Amino acid sequence: xxxxxxxxxxxxxxxxxxxxxxxxxxxxxxxxxxxxxxxxxxxxxxxxxxxxxxxxxxxxxxxxxxxxxxxxxxxxxxxxxxxxxxxxxxxxxxxxxxxxxxxxxxxxxxxxxxxxxxxxxxxxxxxxxxxxxxxxxxxxxxxxxxxxxxxxxxxxxxxxxxxxxxxxxxxxxxxxxxxxxxxxxxxxxxxxxxxxxxxxxxxxxxxxxxxxxxxxxxxxxxxxxxxxxxxxxxxxxxxxxxxxxxxxxxxxxxxxxxxxxxxxxxxxxxxxxxxxxxxxxxxxxxxxxxxxxxxxxxxxxxxxxxxxxxxxxxxxxxxxxxxxxxxxxxxxxxxxxxxxxxxxxxxxxxxxxxxxxxxxxxxxxxxxxxxxxxxxxxxxxxxxxxxxxxxxxxxxxxxxxxxxxxxxxxxxxxxxxx
Ligand code: ATP
Numbered sequence: 001x002x003x004x005x006x007x008x009x010x011x012x013x014x015x016x017x018x019x020x021x022x023x024x025x026x027x028x029x030x031x032x033x034x035x036x037x038x039x040x041x042x043x044x045x046x047x048x049x050x051x052x053x054x055x056x057x058x059x060x061x062x063x064x065x066x067x068x069x070x071x072x073x074x075x076x077x078x079x080x081x082x083x084x085x086x087x088x089x090x091x092x093x094x095x096x097x098x099x100x101x102x103x104x105x106x107x108x109x110x111x112x113x114x115x116x117x118x119x120x121x122x123x124x125x126x127x128x129x130x131x132x133x134x135x136x137x138x139x140x141x142x143x144x145x146x147x148x149x150x151x152x153x154x155x156x157x158x159x160x161x162x163x164x165x166x167x168x169x170x171x172x173x174x175x176x177x178x179x180x181x182x183x184x185x186x187x188x189x190x191x192x193x194x195x196x197x198x199x200x201x202x203x204x205x206x207x208x209x210x211x212x213x214x215x216x217x218x219x220x221x222x223x224x225x226x227x228x229x230x231x232x233x234x235x236x237x238x239x240x241x242x243x244x245x246x247x248x249x250x251x252x253x254x255x256x257x258x259x260x261x262x263x264x265x266x267x268x269x270x271x272x273x274x275x276x277x278x279x280x281x282x283x284x285x286x287x288x289x290x291x292x293x294x295x296x297x298x299x300x301x302x303x304x305x306x307x308x309x310x311x312x313x314x315x316x317x318x319x320x321x322x323x324x325x326x327x328x329x330x331x332x333x334x335x336x337x338x339x340x341x342x343x344x345x346x347x348x349x350x351x352x353x354x355x356x357x358x359x360x361x362x363x364x365x366x367x368x369x370x371x372x373x374x375x376x377x378x379x380x381x382x383x384x385x386x387x388x389x390x391x392x393x394x395x396x397x398x399x400x401x402x403x404x405x406x407x408x409x410x411x412x413x414x415x416x417x418x
Contacts, residue, residue, distance in 0.1 A: 002041065002097075003137040005061045011045025011054055014119055014134040014146065021130050024145070024155055025185070038093070042134070044100035044118050053099035056080040062097075098122075120148050127174045128181065129154045129161045154190070161190040168200040173219065175200065175248050176226035183239045189246075197246055206251045217309075223251070224308045231285035231292075240266065240292070253296055253304050262295040265358050272354045276373065286314060287351050293318060294359060317352050324348060325356045332368055338376055339408035345372045381407040 006013040017040040045054040056073055059080030063071040069082045079098040087093040100122040123132040129151040136144045145152065154161050160178050168174050175197050182189050189197070230239045243249055244258035269291045273284050289310070293301045298319070305318045317324075331344040345353060350373070357369040381403045389395060393402070 001065055002058065002062055003142065005058055006043055006045065007138050009045060009054075009057075011043050011058070012119070012139065013058075013137040014042045014044070015137060016040050016042050016123065016134040017126070017131055020133045020135055020145075021151075021155065023135075024133065024152065028155060039095045041095060041097045041137075042100050042119065042122055043097060044122075055097040055099035059097045119146060123148060124163060126163065127167065127171075127177055129163060130159075130181070130187075132163060158185070158187040159190040160187050160193060162193050162196060165196055168196050169203065169205050171219075171222075172200060172205050172251060173222045173226050175246070175251065176223065176230065176243070179239050179242045179246070179248065180226065180230050180233075183235045183242060184233065194246070197248065201247050201250055206254075220307050220309060224310075227289055227308075228285045231288040236285075236288065237267075249292075252293075252308075253300050255297070255300065256292070256295050259295070262292070265291050265294060268358055269354065272357070276350060276354075282350060286310070287354065290314060290318060290351065290355060291358065294321075294355070298322060313349065313351075317349075317355060321352070321355055321359070324352055325359060328353075328356050328369075329360065329362065329365055332365055337408075337412050339412050341368060341372060342376050342379075343408075345369065346377070379407070379410055382410055 003013050019037055019039045022035070022037060041055075041058075043054040043058050056079070059071055059073070059082055063069055063082060066082065066084075068086070069084050072081045072083060074080070079096055081097065082095045084090070084093040100118045119134060123134060123146070126132040129149045131151075132149050133151040133155075134146040136142055136146060149163050150161075160182050162168060162174065162178075178189055178193065178197065181187060230236055230243075233239065240249075240258065249256040249258060266288060269287060273282065273287065276282055289308075290305075293304055296304065298321075302315070302319045305315050310318075328344065328348070332341065335341050335344065348356070353369050353373065357366045360366055385395075385399055385403070393399065
């Protein structure tokens with residue numbers, strides 16, 4: 001339907017990006033049913049009468065044909081998307097429809113040279129050759145693969161290659177994307193691209209962009225998104241190791257290094273994440289990122305977390321972790337009763353307790369926090385308010401005190417079943 005609608009206006013329509021890459025890769029590997037993913041379409045066309053870009057125009061035409069989809073428009077001349085939350089076959093589906101870059105310059109649609117240069121320019125803006133492939137959906141060449149930059153060969157040779165030397169200076173988040181694709185697809189980063197990566201890092205491009213929040217908030221957001229993709233993926237360990245070996249953790253802060261201690265902490269936090277998976281909405285990627293930032297001095301950690309616009313509770317934890325740690329450790333060394341320990345630890349949220357446990361040099365601290373989270377935190381007072389009422393206590397503030405005392409007595413083993 002999209003191709004028909006585009007053809008009716010004399011426009012060209014292409015599917016580009018990740019879905020083309022994954023489709024060709026699946027074909028190459030003899031996998032007949034690749035996992036369905038979001039689809040990126042690019043429209044190459046110009047409509048003098050329309051006051052929006054061709055992509056938006058096309059999406060507006062298509063939406064009524066799929067009443068169960070929702071139309072989203074991002075900026076009048078930019079992109080539109082059709083979203084299905086419950087697609088009958090695919091579950092959820094997101095189709096992005098963008099306009100090829102040169103569409104604002106009127107040109108005769110029939111001129112193949114201009115037309116080819118328009119989609120070529122669009123693809124040239126992309127990150128890697130394997131992501132710069134397109135399949136034409138319109139005209140009698142429908143199904144044709146457009147490969148201006150050698151993406152098909154790189155797919156065969158399983159290589160991540162940038163399109164031009166300046167690519168990583170232009171957009172440093174591509175370094176993280178290179179690592180993500182390399183690890184996820186089991187590709188290697190092509191030698192020249194690796195040299196560009198190291199050059200970009202050594203050039204200090206990050207001090208000027210990524211580390212200076214006020215100058216580049218959009219870049220920071222994209223870097224956070226890439227970190228999130230990496231740290232929530234099953235392959236996060238290999239990705240972090242590759243980032244570290246490329247020196248790319250310096251993009252977060254020049255002093256950040258994956259030393260043995262930090263690596264050990266990252267591995268250890270997984271044990272806690274597995275155990276408390278479903279509790280307190282633990283956000284795995286965020287906690288892994290917080291652990292990674294433990295490799296920094298407090299003030300650096302704070303500024304990186306702020307630059308990345310981490311959520312407030314995360315900022316709070318990373319800023320005050322040393323204070324929390326001191327309070328918890330001194331409390332634990334002083335208290336003997338379980339109820340006292342519970343009273344102390346219940347002031348802190350789960351991620352804070354995990355970070356304190358990980359950082360602690362004292363094994364008993366780690367063990368006590370583990371016991372609190374796995375056992376003591378679950379202990380309930382043997383009676384509740386209703387029971388007290390039944391026993392004839394007059395309702396009031398006294399209830400809270402009695403119930404707290406009962407809970408403490410239970411935790412400390414002063415309550416018997418009899
Ligand atoms: P995934 O399977 O992870 O979704 P994808 O290739 O679809 O992979 P997206 O992040 O959704 O990745 O991006 C879609 C397309 O947009 C990419 O294939 C690439 O062509 C282009 N793209 C995304 N981010 C960048 C970037 N930072 N620089 C250049 N092109 C990019």
